[in-house]
Structure formats: structure tokens, C-alpha cells
Amino acid sequence: MEIAQSLQQTPSSYIREILAAASDKNVISLAGGLPDEKTFPIDLMKPMLEQLSEMPHVFQYGETAGYGPLLAFLREYFQLPDSHMAMACTGSQQGLDLIARAYVNPGDKVVMEAPSYLGAMQVFGLVQANMLSVPQTETGPDLVALEECFVKHAPKMFYAVPDFHNPTGICWSLPTRKKVAELCIQYNVALIEDAPYRELRFTGDALPLVSDFCPQHSIVLRSFSKIASPGLRIGIVTGKRQYLEPLVKIKQGADLHSSVPMQALLLGLLEHQDFDQHIESIRVLYKSRYDVLYAELKAKLPDGCIVEGVDGGMFVWVTLPACDTFALAKSLLSNGVAVVPSPVFYADHSSTKSALRLNFTNAKPDDLKVAVTRLAKGLETQLSLQKDKVAAL
Ligand SMILES: Cc1ncc(COP(=O)(O)O)c(C=O)c1O
DSSP states (O other): OOOOHHHHTSOOOHHHHHHHHHTSTTSEEOSSOOOOGGGOOHHHHHHHHHHHTTOGGGGSOOOTTOOHHHHHHHHHHTTOOTTEEEEEEEHHHHHHHHHHHHHOOTTOEEEEEESOOHHHHHHHHHTTOEEEEEEEETTEEOHHHHHHHHHHHOOSEEEEOOSSOTTTOOOOOHHHHHHHHHHHHHTTOEEEEEOTTTTOBOSSOOOOOGGGGOGGGEEEEEESTTTTOGGGOEEEEEEEHHHHHHHHHHHHHHHSSOOHHHHHHHHHHHHSTTHHHHHHHHHHHHHHHHHHHHHHHHHHSOTTOEEOOOSBSSEEEEEOSSOOHHHHHHHHHHTTEEOEEGGGGOSSGGGOOOEEEEEOSSSOHHHHHHHHHHHHHHHHHHHHHHHHHHHHO
16 A cells, blocks of 8 residues: 655654664663653652552543643643643644644645754654744844744744754743744744743743743643653643644544543642652753763864753754764764764755754763763764865865
């Protein structure tokens, strides 16, 4: 049977392939976006896990929009205005898929920063969106390019990860947040704000969501994968009722509803008095690992590499002198380090810059040190090979 055209155009995920190779225990993986499983708050889940055995109703079919008590709790937790609603999804990734399927026709224009989250490019690719890229700066999207793009192309939506971006770790500044919201209102572009790393801030104060400045023009995706556990597969979508009702309709056809016992478990966790303390302990742990990785990169990488500091999240982006980053990633893997090369994060390959995404949350400090030593050596070899090739031309 011939597969659908939309799928024929979707490349298989390079990250899935590299993660498979990185699961070898001799490989230090800085490739995935995995939280450290030792941080999973299983102790805090225990009271609710026990209670679940006395709650047969949660093992019944449930409401498509989500488990009522969880949604009622989240309305307060996220301080949603009356016009807004929350719905539970099977990971925030499903929320993104529902948005794409509800709103994007083949050829519709969707703007994102370059580079951008690979999973979003896959979702928008599957609905055959016309993906437009706007360059990213240290403070968020290039605002002049964004406005030009809105004026020239009249896109339907702007997909963005303003807090500790995947892959670059960048956190948008407050003026950028305000300006993007203003542009979305002015040009009638829906903002899709994806915020899975928002709680993982380890330096500085939290900034408002971009959607706080354009609540009637935005949909927000939240995830509990990074602060609780990805295996729960619970993400939350919030936005005004008119925006979310079509998503509920699509979800009904997709999977009827997300697991109710897992939603009840998440509610128990969010209501646990030690949950805030749990998040704080993750922040402290991840900051300590980030500090090691950052210091090692600064000390060991050859000249011409740029490492931007981050204030939270899970990733550091290392810009390299122009080189074949796929070849580099391949040779590093054979030397026991997994990293992700930059081209996979660009929808428009003509704007690709040589870089690597490095994750710091799922490797111990000693492993991070060894990984950077191998990375620096591999990079030097790759750059000198390239020089030799140019000299031989
Ligand atoms: C930017 C971004 N959005 C969404 C997701 C998916 O998260 P979830 O586990 O909630 O589906 C990820 C996962 O890494 C991500 O990095």
C-alpha cells in the first residue's frame, strides 16, 4: 500500500536514530533532551498511586478535554481568564499535532525561528504547511525580519519556544516578548507558545509568557515531561475557548482522551506540598551540570567556537567554524560521544549555520568533562581535515 504523500515528504527523525546509537552504554549522550530519571518524583507520587486503587472511576473512559478535577486545578494554577480553557493531551507534542491538524491546510504559512524544535517541524511537515523561517538573535526572533515576514506572507501562525529554546537555550527578552505579541495582534497571526522548559530557570527571574500580552491571539502548550516525568505523557494546552474547541474535536478522533489514571496521578503530584521543593531541587541539579559543561567548553574548545551562556533549560548551543557537522557528529559517535548537528533544526537549509546542540541534564559531571575532551579533539581533527582538503584543491 502506498504511504500518504505527506509522509513521503517527511524525513525520518535523525534524533531518533542518534538516540538509538547513543543508548549504547559506552556512549556519553549529550544528544537527547532527556531529564535525569533520578529526578522523577516517584516518592511524591506514592500517596496518589496508592489512592488510585480505590478510584475505579478513573479507570473508566473519560472526557476528551481531560480529567475534570485536574482541569479545575489547572484553571487556578495557570490563572486562566474566564474566556479560556485548558485541555489535557498525551504530551504537549500531541497538543501541537492537534493544533496543526485543526488549523493548517496544505500550503498554509507557519512561521518559526531558525533554528527550531525538530518535533514541531515534523508536525507541521505532516500537514504540509509552508514553513517560513525567521532568524533568531540572542534576545529572541529578529523583530524586523518577523514583521517583514508577517507583512509579506500573512502567515496563519507563529510557533515559538520563548523560554530556553530547543535547540539554542535562548530566552526571549521582555521587550521582545511585548513586541512579538504586538505584531501578532497587529497582523492577526496566532501565536503558538510552546513552554516545556519554562520552569527550568536556574538564573534570574521568570518573565511573563508572550501570550500574557496577547491572550486572545495565542495558544499555550505546557509540559510536565521535564519537571515530573515524560513517561506520564501529560501535556496541557490552554487558550480561548473558540481556539481550543476544534482541538477537542480532533482529539476525540485521535485517541478519545489521554490516560485518566495518569492525569489523576499528575494532579496528586501538583497538589503535593513538596512539589515546589522538587522543582527547586531539579533546578539546582541542572545548574550544577550546566556550570560544568559551560566551563569545560570555554576551556577546551578550539578558537572560533562560540558558546552562549543560558539561564535555564536543558541545552547549550555551540556555534562552530563552518564545517560538515554531520561528519563531525558521526566521528564523535564512533569516539563515544553523541551530539546533534545543527542542520536537523533548520526547515530552510540555506540558512543553516554550523553548530551542535548539547544536552547537560542527563550526564554526570565527570562524563560531561570526558565528553567535552572528546568533542574538542574530534573538532580539531575535523577542522584540520577540512583545511587539508581545501589546501589540496
Ligand atoms: C520545544 C518542545 N516542545 C514540545 C516537546 C514535547 O514534550 P512532551 O513530552 O510534553 O510531549 C519537547 C520535547 O522535548 C520540546 O523540546
